[in-house]
Amino acid sequence: ALCHLNGELLPLREAKISVLDRGFIFGDGLYEVIPVYGRRCFRFAEHMARLERGLAKLRIPNPHSRDGWLALARELVATQPADDQLVYIEITRGVAPRDHVMPEGLTPTVFVMTNPMKPPSAEQRHHGVACVTARDFRWERGDIKSVSLLGNVLARQISADQGAVETVLFRDGWLTEASSSNVWVVHEGALLGTPKSGHVLEGIRYDLLAELCAEVGIAYNLRPIAESDVRAADELILTSATKEVLPITRLDGEPVGHGALRGKPGPVYARLYEAYQRAKLE
Ligand code: PMP
Numbered sequence: 001a002l003c004h005l006n007g008e009l010l011p012l013r014e015a016k017i018s019v020l021d022r023g024f025i026f027g028d029g030l031y032e033v034i035p036v037y038g039r040r041c042f043r044f045a046e047h048m049a050r051l052e053r054g055l056a057k058l059r060i061p062n063p064h065s066r067d068g069w070l071a072l073a074r075e076l077v078a079t080q081p082a083d084d085q086l087v088y089i090e091i092t093r094g095v096a097p098r099d100h101v102m103p104e105g106l107t108p109t110v111f112v113m114t115n116p117m118k119p120p121s122a123e124q125r126h127h128g129v130a131c132v133t134a135r136d137f138r139w140e141r142g143d144i145k146s147v148s149l150l151g152n153v154l155a156r157q158i159s160a161d162q163g164a165v166e167t168v169l170f171r172d173g174w175l176t177e178a179s180s181s182n183v184w185v186v187h188e189g190a191l192l193g194t195p196k197s198g199h200v201l202e203g204i205r206y207d208l209l210a211e212l213c214a215e216v217g218i219a220y221n222l223r224p225i226a227e228s229d230v231r232a233a234d235e236l237i238l239t240s241a242t243k244e245v246l247p248i249t250r251l252d253g254e255p256v257g258h259g260a261l262r263g264k265p266g267p268v269y270a271r272l273y274e275a276y277q278r279a280k281l282e
Contacts (some may be wrong), residue, residue, distance in 0.1 A: 002079045004072050004112040011111060011175045020111055022217040023092030026100070027148030029091075029109070030054045035117065035241045036085040037280045038152050039077055044070060046204045051089070060093050063108050076114045084117035086242065090147060120246050124275075128249025128256075128265045129165035129238070133227075134158045136169035136176045155179040166238055168230070168251065175225040176200050181243055184209070186235035186268045190219035206241035218268060234258060235266035245272045 005015040006137040022028035032051050033041045034253030047067045055062050064072065073087045120129075138151030156179035166178040175194050177183055182203040190279040191213055196202050213220035230236065236248035236256050247265035249256050254261030 002076060004076060006110055007136065011185055015245045017109055018095045021092055022094060022096060022097045023109060025098055027146065028093045029090055029147045030047040030058065030145050031144065031147050032089045032239045036077055038083050041073055042280060043204050050145065050202065058109055059102060059139055062089060063091065063110050066280060067245045072112050076112060080114055082116040086117050087112065087114045100208060111133060118242065120243055124246065128247035130250035131166045131168050131248045131262055132159045132162050132164045132252055133168045136171040142201055143198050152179045170227045171199055173227050175227065175230050181238040181240040184237040184239065185230055186223055186266060187233060189219055191268060192225055193222045194225055195222045203239055209239065212272055212279065213236050216271050218271065235268050237269050244276050245269060
């Protein structure tokens with residue numbers, strides 16, 4: 001596969017960066033993962049807006065315009081056989097002698113690759129997925145899509161060790177998100193999400209779900225969600241670029257939901273999934 005590194009198109013296995021890259025030394029960089037459907041970037045402007053916000057927070061100059069990024073992504077997408085792909089962009093502060101202080105005037109390192117999309121299986125869509133919970137022990141700048149992902153890696157492994165798909169995190173008894181997804185609660189027919197703050201990454205699906213909910217007539221509310229509300233939810237839903245919307249049907253081994261739908265994907269999920277598939281084609 002081909003990738004882009006600092007303005008050069010080259011085979012992925014030949015792409016090399018310096019050991020003094022601040023991405024390697026400090027995790028001092030940002031990334032984006034952009035889904036591509038039918039060779040078109042989905043919600044590209046929203047990904048760019050998040051990237052621009054993150055770069056400004058880290059005081060890293062943006063190496064490309066939005067059109068420049070789009071051209072890079074398109075060039076790579078065209079080299080791949082799959083119509084549906086995931087474009088990965090990484091920008092680090094650049095290469096410098098090791099010192100915590102941000103050096104002035106560095107040239108950021110820019111890396112772009114693309115991989116075939118690996119959507120959830122039909123089985124996962126049909127039956128929903130199992131998740132486990134853990135305390136959110138990550139830092140308080142989760143709004144930054146940082147490549148420093150050790151907290152997320154440690155969190156994800158808790159569920160991986162138990163054969164589950166995600167680790168749902170609680171900070172002081174309040175829902176934050178999962179290790180690489182946002183988490184949504186259905187309560188009395190309404191979709192509830194955690195307010196945007198430093199404790200969660202603002203997934204591109206935050207605003208997308210708000211739009212889809214408005215379209216299909218589901219109430220959408222961001223408010224603090226207690227752990228007890230998560231455990232009593234009618235439905236639980238994961239979202240991310242790769243998972244799109246995906247129902248959680250078991251949490252810590254307990255079936256999610258009530259009555260006939262206990263342990264099964266629910267109606268709000270089904271409507272959002274359908275609306276999501278329509279949005280992909282627009
Ligand atoms: N939270 C975290 C910690 C993530 O890493 C991600 C992205 N994988 C998300 C939420 C979901 O964001 P998006 O919808 O933009 O993929």
